[in-house]
Every structure is written in C-alpha cells, then in structure tokens.
Amino acid sequence: MSGKLIVRNCQQQDTVDADAYERLKDGVVFEHLLTKPGYRVDQNLFFAESDGEVAGYINVLPELGINRTVLDYAVSPSQNLPAVLPALIRPALKRSKQMGASLTHMGIPVLETEPMAVLENLDFKPVRRFCDMQLNLADINLDNADRMEWQHRYFEDGDEALLSDIQNRCFAGAWGYNPNSVEDTAWQLKVRSNFPEDVILALDKGEVIGYCWTELESGRASSKGLPKGRVYMLGVDSRYRDRGLGRHLLQMGLLHLKKQGRELIEITVDTGNVAAVTLYQSLGFHLFSETVWYEKIMS
Numbered sequence: 001m002s003g004k005l006i007v008r009n010c011q012q013q014d015t016v017d018a019d020a021y022e023r024l025k026d027g028v029v030f031e032h033l034l035t036k037p038g039y040r041v042d043q044n045l046f047f048a049e050s051d052g053e054v055a056g057y058i059n060v061l062p063e064l065g066i067n068r069t070v071l072d073y074a075v076s077p078s079q080n081l082p083a084v085l086p087a088l089i090r091p092a093l094k095r096s097k098q099m100g101a102s103l104t105h106m107g108i109p110v111l112e113t114e115p116m117a118v119l120e121n122l123d124f125k126p127v128r129r130f131c132d133m134q135l136n137l138a139d140i141n142l143d144n145a146d147r148m149e150w151q152h153r154y155f156e157d158g159d160e161a162l163l164s165d166i167q168n169r170c171f172a173g174a175w176g177y178n179p180n181s182v183e184d185t186a187w188q189l190k191v192r193s194n195f196p197e198d199v200i201l202a203l204d205k206g207e208v209i210g211y212c213w214t215e216l217e218s219g220r221a222s223s224k225g226l227p228k229g230r231v232y233m234l235g236v237d238s239r240y241r242d243r244g245l246g247r248h249l250l251q252m253g254l255l256h257l258k259k260q261g262r263e264l265i266e267i268t269v270d271t272g273n274v275a276a277v278t279l280y281q282s283l284g285f286h287l288f289s290e291t292v293w294y295e296k297i298m299s
C-alpha cells in the first residue's frame, strides 16, 4: 500500500461499493443489506480507499437487544492489514457508541494472527471460542431419520412469528444471541432463499417445541469440491430436552440436505455449549476450524 488511506461511509447508489463488498465478502449479496431491519447501509457500512481503490470494508451490525454491535470486515489481500484494519475500526466504534451499544464483538478465525494483534492493540479482549464442525453425509446412516415419533411439519408462509418465538425460547440467555423480532426472522428467511422444507418444526398438541433450520448453500462447494449445506439453527424448548428430540430434528435436517444433493454439512457452535457439541460429535461431526470472539467494552 502506498497512497493515503481514506475511510468513508458507503454510498448506497454507487455500484463500485456494492461490487467491492460482494468481492471482498465472497459473493454475499449487497442488496440484502438494504432491507435489513434496523440497519442503514449509508451509516453502518464503511469503506477504506487507497489510491482510489477499495482496500477494505467494515460493517457495524446492530444487536441492541443485547446491547452490542458485531463488526464484520474484510481487507483486500493486496493491502496492508495492520494499517487498514485499525483505520476501519475507529469509525465503526464511533458508530457503535452512537447507536447506544455498550459492547462490540468481532470474530476472528483462530489462525489469523495479524487481525488478532490489531484487536489486542485496540484493547479488545478474547472472550469466547466458536467452532465450525463438518460432516460428510456419506459417513452417516439416515435410514430412520424420517420416522420421528414427535408430530412435525415444514415451515409455511405465515409461520414467521412461530419461528421467531421458538428461536427466542430455545436460545434465551445464550451468549451472543440477540432475541429476534418477527421482522428479523422474515428477513433471515428471505436472504437465505429458504424453501419451506429447510425449516422443520416439531410440535406437541399444536405448540412448536423445537426446530431445525437448514441451508443449501447453493453455488458453494467445499475445498474438496463437494456441494455444501449448513445446519443454521437447531433448538429444543427447554421443557422437552433430553428426550431425543434434538437428535431427531437434526437427523431430519440432514436427510433433507441429502435429498437436495448436499454432501458436506457444516455447523457452527459455541465450544462452551456442551450439549450441542456432544450431540454433533455423536453423529460424526468433527472440528475443522475455530473462531475467537473478541470484545471491546465501550468507554
């Protein structure tokens, strides 16, 4: 990097910004940000420029239900990360404070020592570890997966409030879980291009008591060339835990992904979530990467 570094807000109408964001974030759709509830692209997304070229971006994602923002960033590989990242973080922290957050979190893959050093210099502290686990569907027997003893059905239009409610019940108090509004859930469904079968709901006397939400991740192949799928969320109402429901919902979700031609399945979990990690390991999921979550307390 040679020229002067400038950090500026995103210009919503500028296709250069949309293209740069999608390139740096590996094909994620910029347009989706425009409809995200409680979010403003012109105030929450910043770009760093050097010699007129986009050097990186930082996105301030508000999760004010738990008084935090989450910062998501990328710096172009041709740029000097130790110079660009701090320049991006400064306005992002200012924006977080302006939004009323008392904490900011940033997740960094465990092998990325350069950004970790930047965060530690800026007084961010490591507070949590999440792991990504993988399962090759060729390694699991799903013959009985569609014979669930609990009543169940797939998501239907109009179920957004039910899905939002069961998520909030299952994850209440979990670290980093910001309670969803119905609007947030509808947005998540839209940006993930979900098919109704991607969300399986378990019921007892008509009440939703658990769910498994999968994603096809179409167009994304693993480094081994296998089509990928993801278990995005899995949860069981606390009154119904330890009765085999979580395992069964997960197996149904995996069967659905298999029927859709997915082969390599990923799941992300807090390493401190013993129940979930044990369940995933018991089905053959294994660890393939870890993310360290850093926290900065706003002064």
Ligand SMILES: CC(C)(COP(=O)(O)OP(=O)(O)OC[C@H]1O[C@@H](n2cnc3c(N)ncnc32)[C@H](O)[C@@H]1OP(=O)(O)O)[C@@H](O)C(=O)NCCC(=O)NCCS
Pocket: 170, 171, 174, 234, 235, 236, 237, 240, 241, 242, 243, 244, 245, 246, 247, 248, 268, 269, 270, 273, 274, 275, 276, 278, 279, 282
């Ligand atoms: C994780 C969760 C879905 C498990 O649901 P569940 O219905 O209680 O799980 P099951 O009864 O099907 O148990 C399946 C396996 O999980 C593991 N497990 C479940 N609870 C456990 C606990 N408290 N400690 C250790 N292992 C546990 C066991 O391996 C168990 O198999 P076993 O009964 O043969 O020993 C549930 O605890 C939950 O909703 N937690 C909150 C939301 C969450 O953390 N979701 C996962 C986020 S990635």
